[in-house]
Amino acid sequence: MGNCCERLGPQKNTYVRVSLPAVCLVWQIAMIILFGVFIRYGKESDAHWVEYKHKNNLTDIDNDFYFRYPSFQDVHVMIFVGFGFLMTFLKRYSYGGVGFNFLIASFGLQWALLMQGWFHSLDLDTGKIYIGVENIINADFCCAGSLIAFGALLGKVSPVQLMVVTLFGVTLFAVEEYIILELLHCRDAGGSMVIHCFGGYYGLAISWVLYRPNLHQSKQLHGSNYHSDLFAMIGTLFLWMFWPSFNSAIADHGDGQHRAFINTYIALASSVLTAVALSSMFHKRGKLDMVHIQNATLAGAVAMGTAAEFMITPYGALIVGFCMGIISTFGFVFVTPFLEKTLKLQDTCGIHNLHAVPGMLGGFLGAVVAAAASEDVYSKEGLINVFDKEGKYANRGMGTQGGYQAAGTCVSIAFGLVGGAIVGFILKIPIWGDAADDHCFDDEAYWELPEEEEETLPPVLEYNNHMIHKGQDITESSFCVEQS
Amino acid sequence: MGNCCERLGPQKNTYVRVSLPAVCLVWQIAMIILFGVFIRYGKESDAHWVEYKHKNNLTDIDNDFYFRYPSFQDVHVMIFVGFGFLMTFLKRYSYGGVGFNFLIASFGLQWALLMQGWFHSLDLDTGKIYIGVENIINADFCCAGSLIAFGALLGKVSPVQLMVVTLFGVTLFAVEEYIILELLHCRDAGGSMVIHCFGGYYGLAISWVLYRPNLHQSKQLHGSNYHSDLFAMIGTLFLWMFWPSFNSAIADHGDGQHRAFINTYIALASSVLTAVALSSMFHKRGKLDMVHIQNATLAGAVAMGTAAEFMITPYGALIVGFCMGIISTFGFVFVTPFLEKTLKLQDTCGIHNLHAVPGMLGGFLGAVVAAAASEDVYSKEGLINVFDKEGKYANRGMGTQGGYQAAGTCVSIAFGLVGGAIVGFILKIPIWGDAADDHCFDDEAYWELPEEEEETLPPVLEYNNHMIHKGQDITESSFCVEQS
């Protein structure tokens, strides 16, 4: 069994005992200092609210907390359980999937509060960022971009690299979001553009730069088993169920949140049916593939991100979901293998099909729906309200708004691709502790695994794999292997 | 091992590559057309709300979204994670449990928005159905009826059959609900009658018609394993925790929702203790049975569905939970085997004990509590408010109301039994791709399973698969064990 221990044993190049603690501690200390300098409670979360409330004849229920906190909690579940468990599908990288997701989201949301604060909420008089529930939701959103990128890299990078991906991902996110939402004055409540399209292309660009020509050497671990796919379904379902909250969390109070949730709910239902239909149709025996059920069923919501708060109509939402279920499943079956073969693009979770393309299409869809908006459909006040036609934007025509929305989508793609390529090159520096091509998708590298791991691997297969790898000679007697 | 491979191999009769995609795509297109013709945003989810709000001196918080959305999300989790994971308990049908639940609920909620809309919310002037959060909750509720029926059929029907079960289930639901709530003017906030009683008898009737005399040939897969039972506990707990939201989701604003949640919360706690007590008592060595913990603990909430918003008193709720935990566990231990033996009724999940009987008893309980209602207990306004004693029902006596409630329960049973029998006969047509009696409870039929399936099957099978793959020479004698 000595050899066996070697196989499962440490890989020199994945030693992160210095770099991982250093990055976590130093960056966390930096967060504390920056929070100390910049972050303060917002008006509605400060103890002064009691006086403010009395002065302005408000009641407690007017506090934004009661409008947004339930949606926040749903978003929070999506970020940590949704994304986290969706990435447990690999049979021996489930800890990495859910654990590193946990780590980088926890860092990302802190950094996002600062980055988004500087760009969106900085009070120029006091130099402080005043935070409340909406900032917190946006911080979770901002993390989502980096978590999407993680999907493309799953199993191939070290936790230290993921921290770097998140540091730059959040930074780029805050800048592109500022350009899209503030400078171009686009609407993007559910983040088709700023979250999914950006996050998708960001991850794909990094993965493209980090291409591993010999990844096939890890193929015995590059797949799921019966229960790991079931764990991943937990992630899928929590994403699917709570996506109506995601798209409505920061929509306008009242009808805006109400409509955004309905549109997303409807689009998602439709995606499930077409994803199932295509999954069965593309299999030679008509069987369903868990990869499609876990992912393509969600594509409708990604594409509804921008348009969810618009008057896209319920049947419009159904059509979006219908098309996205088809496009996404098609992508998993044909496009991802094609990209890997021709573009040398390795995309572990298929974020191309769930985030990049549906996000991009959602951005353009939002442009079209915005351009088609009219006072007939929205009412005069409604149109102003939905598209924030105030101040210098009061006279912007809806066609122009559509053009700006389309431009916003292009900005997000550009930020994703260029930013991702740069970050990819940074990650190629051989100091980050990533595994060799033949040791990817293996929790062994970064996790102390339970001793009884034999329990979930088939003993003889293990043994034989071992034999094959190590070229060990086996006589009959060697089947007297003992469980350690 | 040849036989073994055959066993796991493809079954001609479960080929759904044409029928499943056809049903999904055609029905989804039909939904789009019908939504296009009929469904529009409701007053509170339309962009015109801003003007409406100003005219009526409302504020955003008055939007029904804020009264019901948190409850909706809990209900949504119950439908997809609760029901879905509860049905993962079979060791090799977990994908089917959670996956087909996902599929049919996604179809059912769309069809429910239409069917319930036509019966309850159709604006006769415009011919449109205007939807908002309450319609969405009701659509989820309506699905629940068909998901309950799925519980009786789990592992024995094809996904195409389940789509048919859902199509008719939602249709029948909308009609019986119209009769019970509108024509008989019953109250049934948590759906003991319209959801559980109907859904339970609907599923039992279908299963009775589809009786499989040789189902024992699949008995080696008709059971759980250690981790599949743990996955099922996820379903149980999310159902259990969120049932207070289920029963209060469409109760009256204010005290109605508040009281419905408290009653359900209390009844559920009581069910757990009696389910545990009986489970231990009925086992010859006093051990607990996961089937009872997963199911009978929920029975109190089913029976509280109708009476949850009434003034049943907290100790009344405790008594209901107490009795239901006992009745339901008793049902699992004695009644289900008895029904299978004498009535030829195969009920995979035991919905008879969790939904049919508790739902029926809950309906009659509601009748009794309604009949006993008085102005002393409810206050004059309270009585009007709780029982909607308005218009032509203003003078209906409480005894009469109780009679109507009891009649409503009978209507739901009748719809379940008759409707289920008819649907059962439709499903007997041999075109639906269901598995043979000796291939039930097996995901292999409809799912592309991970290659490493050996991991969860006995080791010798593994070994032999491996041998076949690797062409390794092994003496026959050492591996004579066959999977039973």
Added chain:
Amino acid sequence: MGNCCERLGPQKNTYVRVSLPAVCLVWQIAMIILFGVFIRYGKESDAHWVEYKHKNNLTDIDNDFYFRYPSFQDVHVMIFVGFGFLMTFLKRYSYGGVGFNFLIASFGLQWALLMQGWFHSLDLDTGKIYIGVENIINADFCCAGSLIAFGALLGKVSPVQLMVVTLFGVTLFAVEEYIILELLHCRDAGGSMVIHCFGGYYGLAISWVLYRPNLHQSKQLHGSNYHSDLFAMIGTLFLWMFWPSFNSAIADHGDGQHRAFINTYIALASSVLTAVALSSMFHKRGKLDMVHIQNATLAGAVAMGTAAEFMITPYGALIVGFCMGIISTFGFVFVTPFLEKTLKLQDTCGIHNLHAVPGMLGGFLGAVVAAAASEDVYSKEGLINVFDKEGKYANRGMGTQGGYQAAGTCVSIAFGLVGGAIVGFILKIPIWGDAADDHCFDDEAYWELPEEEEETLPPVLEYNNHMIHKGQDITESSFCVEQS
């Protein structure tokens, strides 16, 4: 292999067929009687609310239900899925972890409604306890104390003993809570003192009295496997995500809830980074340990329980999380083994590091933050509001308040240690059906396990079981593997 079968076989001393049903049924009947005598709907959940509302010019949204129900549901998930699944990490005690948690929390919340009602909400005129959503949240909180204690005892006690632990735990909780919150007039919204500190020391004292000198005989089951650790992560994440709701659930309406959630959210993020850093740093090869990720990541929220609603500032919350992640991980690595060795204290889940110490530190932290509170920071009205400086407490200085807070922490420790020691001695009476030292951590004792349990045990054992069942003849040579 005969011994092996014996090992898995029934143990006479774990026979609970009489005691468990008796305790469950008798105590449940007692609850019904006591509820009948004492518990009534509160003003806001009674049908009279409609008249009350009209008299007082209130609207439905003013009902406390809408302020607290979303937080309640999150807390409820923490109690049943959070605590429940966190305790599934043992490879063969997952049913016991989640199932007994379910049982005792269901009992505890009923008893808590009574105990807390008598101490906090008894209407002296009518002799009744009027309940609403806040009482329900507090009942869930009260259970948490006993569930924490369960963590120290996991795998070593019988379900009957756990019922006793809960009976006394809830009782002691209600008394110490009364002393701390009412007599000492402390603030403790998230329960660092009354829940975590008390629950932690209560469990540790019980475990200390129940020391098992030969527990090492069960060491083969005293660990996790790959999937049991993943199930535990479900618990961790739901605790982590919903802890902001836990700490804000009963905080003041408006800014109080808003601020408590933000502080907790921030502290938790910080804990994750330091827990990861220390986990990697303390491992000789820099690998992460699931125990730390599952537990130490939560420590920041425990310590923020008292101070969450204070103006601790966002960076203050970050610092708390930072320190707690370090202290808690350090505790798991060094202190728990040290306590076991020197104090003979066996603490299965390490509640010392997650609840006892962070709770105690959180109590003292709250004392310091309270002592430092000033009108500058809180505003005049804000200070009164946050610290309930009303009636006879209007003139209590903030330094004095800090002293009382510190005294409250000491009270909770004392109640935990003394109460736990007494309960421990009660549990030593040999009538409770707990397992012998060599049969701990084994669901076999109290659960009917699936027949195919071989699937998760090593293959040769399976084979032998099979052999015994089938009476098949097999040559000795082929099966020389032993389970260790």
